[in-house]
Amino acid sequence: MTTVSKKTGIWTNATGMAYNGKSFDKQGNQTGAGMYLNRTVLKKYKYNKAQRINVAIHELGHGMGLGHNTAKSVSVMGPTNRKYTIRNCDVRGVKKAYSTPAKTRATLASSAKPELEVDHIKDYSNGITGIQNIKRTASVIVEGEIIKSVSHHKAPKNYYTTQTMRIDHHFKGKTGKTVTFTQGGTKNMAVAESEILPKNEEIVVMLAKNVNGNYYVINDGQGMFVDTHKNNGHELFEHVSDHNIYTEDMLH
Ligand SMILES: [Zn+2]
Numbered sequence: 225m226t227t228v229s230k231k232t233g234i235w236t237n238a239t240g241m242a243y244n245g246k247s248f249d250k251q252g253n254q255t256g257a258g259m260y261l262n263r264t265v266l267k268k269y270k271y272n273k274a275q276r277i278n279v280a281i282h283e284l285g286h287g288m289g290l291g292h293n294t295a296k297s298v299s300v301m302g303p304t305n306r307k308y309t310i311r312n313c314d315v316r317g318v319k320k321a322y323s324t325p326a327k328t329r330a331t332l333a334s335s336a337k338p339e340l341e342v343d344h345i346k347d348y349s350n351g352i353t354g355i356q357n358i359k360r361t362a363s364v365i366v367e368g369e370i371i372k373s374v375s376h377h378k379a380p381k382n383y384y385t386t387q388t389m390r391i392d393h394h395f396k397g398k399t400g401k402t403v404t405f406t407q408g409g410t411k412n413m414a415v416a417e418s419e420i421l422p423k424n425e426e427i428v429v430m431l432a433k434n435v436n437g438n439y440y441v442i443n444d445g446q447g448m449f450v451d452t453h454k455n456n457g458h459e460l461f462e463h464v465s466d467h468n469i470y471t472e473d474m475l476h
Pocket residue numbers: 282286292302303341342343
């Protein structure tokens with residue numbers, strides 16, 4: 225378990241993350257996991273000591289192989305939990321996981337799969353308030369067409385997607401006629417399953433630049449909107465994270 229202090233890219237609103245499957249032995253048994261807490265975000269959102277410990281326990285849970293419980297569950301493994309410590313259902317979950325007979329060594333070796341889990345503060349993907357904040361934070365907002373989409377879904381270092389788009393409209397800021405950006409993180413730290421967009425997909429994207437001068441989709445990929453269909457002459461865009469639908473003017 226390591227604490228870090230970061231406030232850009234994938235870390236923008238990440239309270240913590242766990243990399244489950246950092247190392248494996250020859251038989252495919254997991255021998256290591258990495259857990260990280262983000263001091264900057266925990267401080268910004270005023271997590272007290274008990275709540276920070278709850279986040280730490282939550283990340284350890286991921287390290288042990290637990291996934292998220294549902295949002296409303298009374299569990300340290302709730303997706304945005306800060307108030308609960310270990311509860312009965314968590315104990316049951318761990319017992320169940322570790323009392324299930326191990327698979328054969330050969331199966332384990334081939335099924336051992338590292339997983340990266342990024343946890344966020346509650347509330348920046350829920351509707352217009354979140355969008356307004358993303359719009360304000362973005363240095364560039366553009367609309368255009370995807371001309372190339374490359375996945376780097378190889379944990380832990382390349383777990384992101386690089387998108388290149390041809391720009392039709394600048395809504396905020398200036399770039400060249402095309403722009404290349406990473407989505408779902410950066411080369412250094414990223415998130416699983418960032419979306420690979422088909423060629424010619426029309427999108428609106430809200431970008432910021434990292435210290436190396438490379439663009440990334442702000443808020444952990446939340447600044448991306450995919451064209452869905454027209455309604456009453458309006459182009460409608462679906463937010464990749466909360467799946468709400470926005471008209472183009474709402475994204476300027
Ligand atoms: Zn989590």
